[in-house]
Amino acid sequence: MSNGTAPNGDAPHPTHTPSQRYLSTRGEDADLSFEEVVLKGLATDGGLYIPEEIPETPQWQAWKDLPFIDLAYNVLSLYISPSEVPADDLKDIIRRSYSTFRAPEITPLVKLQGNVHLLELFHGPTFAFKDVALQFLGNLFEYFLVRKNEGKTGRDRYHLTVVGATSGDTGSAAIYGLRGKKDVSVFMLHPKGRVSPIQELQMTTVLDANVHNLAVTGNFDNCQDIVKALFADPDINSTLKLGAVNSINWARILAQIVYYFHSYFALARQSESFNVGDKVRFVVPSGNFGDVLAGYFAKQMGLPIDKLVIATNENDILDRFWKTGRYEKKATHGAAAEGGIESDGVKAHEDGVKETLSPAMDILVSSNFERLLWFLAYHFAGSAGMDDEWNKKQAGQEVSAWLKDLKTKGGFGPVYKDVLETARRDFDSERVTDQETLDTIKRLYKEADYILDPHSAVGVEAARRSVERAGDVPHIALSTAHPAKFAGAVTVALQDEPGFKFDEKVLPTEFVGLDQKEKRVKDVENDWKVVRGLVKKEVEEELSQY
Ligand SMILES: *Cc1c(COP(=O)(O)O)cnc(C)c1O
Secondary structure, eight states: OOOOTTTTTOOOOOOOOOOOOOOEEEEOOOOHHHHHHHHHOBBBSSEEESSSSSOOOTTTGGGGTTTTHHHHHHHHHTOOOOSOOOHHHHHHHHHHHHTTTTTTTOOEEEEETEEEEEEOOOSTSSSHHHHHHHHHHHHHHHHHHHHHTOOGGGSSSSOEEEEEEOOOOOHHHHHHHHHOTEEEEEEEEEEESSSHHHHHHHHOOOOOOOOOEEEESSSSHHHHHHHHHTTOOOHHHHOOOOOHHHTTTTHHHHHHHHHHHHHHHHHHHHHHOOOBBBOOEEEEOSSSSSHHHHHHHHHHHHOOEEEEEEOOSOOOHHHHHHHHHHHEEOSSHHHHHOSSSSSSSSOSSSTOOOSSSOGGGGGOOOOTTTHHHHHHHHHHHHTTOOOHHHHHHHHHHHHHHHHHHHHHSSOOOOOHHHHHHHHHHEEEEEOOOHHHHHHHHHHHHHOOOOOOOHEEEEEHHHHHHHHHOOOOOOOEEEEEEGGGGGGGHHHHHHTTTOOOOHHTOOOOGGTTTGGGGGGOOOEESSSSHHHHHHHHHHHHHHHTOO
């Protein structure tokens, strides 16, 4: 790891912080620093990085009245050793990451109806929950790169080239997280004319020199294939350091743990009948399993979460796992690929994936589920009464075997009964159809005068069902996007409601006039070698500026 010293290197730090190291879910890559894990993204054995220990936080109740950024520091510093990022530096990174949010509480909690509260995660620059993590990740990248490059000039500088494919959601959040950052370029490929108009404008109106939008003549799969080809290409890898920002990056999960604590405390402040120590359920609209996995970490750290309710759309591989213990792609024909390093899982247009009204959850296989599998296998190994090292080794082997079956046979399971029982102890699941999504948007508009985006509506419908079962336990449903980002579905749901006008009721001022702004986007043909040439040329131009 880098041991460059920052100005505040000897600042005092809470004594509870252990030295946190990371290992791979497939067992062949271990003892990594946080910095290595963040810059590498994917482990060398193909697995995902997880912390060696989930820190226990007996003092968590004392965090009750902390503002978001102080709470964030307390959570994050348990996973990032002060020898890697000194306290004052981490505080500064956090403060800058959340200064871009429009809401003073960063992630406000609003009462929806009855026992259901809504955690609004869409007050960041691109109006979706991914900003919470990507604003932080962008600043982390910059911090590590600046430190690596201290005293270096020109060609000697470590320059990161982030390449990704997007069907709309990840792209804009990644671009806003990385725009204007030193020593990092970002190339975001989207299928020309096939992402929603708002999402396209959000990406292409960013004019920073290090941001490169490439509109590919083709579909999302073509974009994804180009990115895969680049990551596998020795030529480009010999000249550039490629990086990824999809949700397999550990720093994204980490940043998301914070709002579970923050909203829990907000509920205690806002509700007279709810006290710190009482149980709560979180309901999480899920695709790639990154958001709800952060809740699992919060629960392991001690937050009194009764259940984490996974809400899927009709792409229901997660829901099927909790119902049957089998994790299967269930593709009807053709080979389906797994979620790789280039994007968030496998998205629409793939055999077996259904295009729904909640496109950010149209995923065939949830990449981050592998992290939960490791913990399930680790827990199971623990029942044999051997030492921790043996349990970890077993877990890595079990995960490797499951993932191998997923790749070669399209699925695995049923898993052992005890494994499934452990999974059911912490999680519940619900599957919500497109029709139910529309009905929920309509119902909440009528009953609570609240306009949900389709992803959040999937969560709210799952919450309604969970309340029927769990009666008195308060529910916090996560709202993952602003409704204006998904104008199509919202309009379909509400167009017949008297007095409903999209421009008045939904459209934020930030989106008005976006189509009049200057754009920066290059059209490219569907040919990975052409894209490679372009990436190399444009990075070259950027580097010549240093
Ligand atoms: C990415 C996304 C999700 C799914 O989150 P995962 O971490 O992939 O489970 C849900 N809603 C919206 C709006 C998103 O952009």
